[in-house]
Amino acid sequence: MRMLSCSLLLLSAPLLVVSGCTRPEMPSITGEGKLHDLTQVRKGMSPNEVRRVMGSNYKDIYEEGIQGMDGGNHIWEYPEGRVYFNMDNVTRVLKF
8 A cells, every 4th residue: 555655645645846946037128237237338438339238139310510521420220229429439329
């Protein structure tokens, strides 16, 4: 009898373990302290430095100046916020 109860317990154990498992969620790589962290962008950073921190997933918005010749004032809009540039690199950062 004892042998039968032990064997039933061993057979049911994998079912209990498998039914309790769930697939882990993918961690977020954006936000404070993570890969695309807008708080890491500082005044005076070059566009290449900003691209290194935030990636290239931005929408480029030109405001004024001759596009391509003098740099002008323009904005890179990320899902997390906006980065404002002029010829002296980053002028300000606006978080959404």
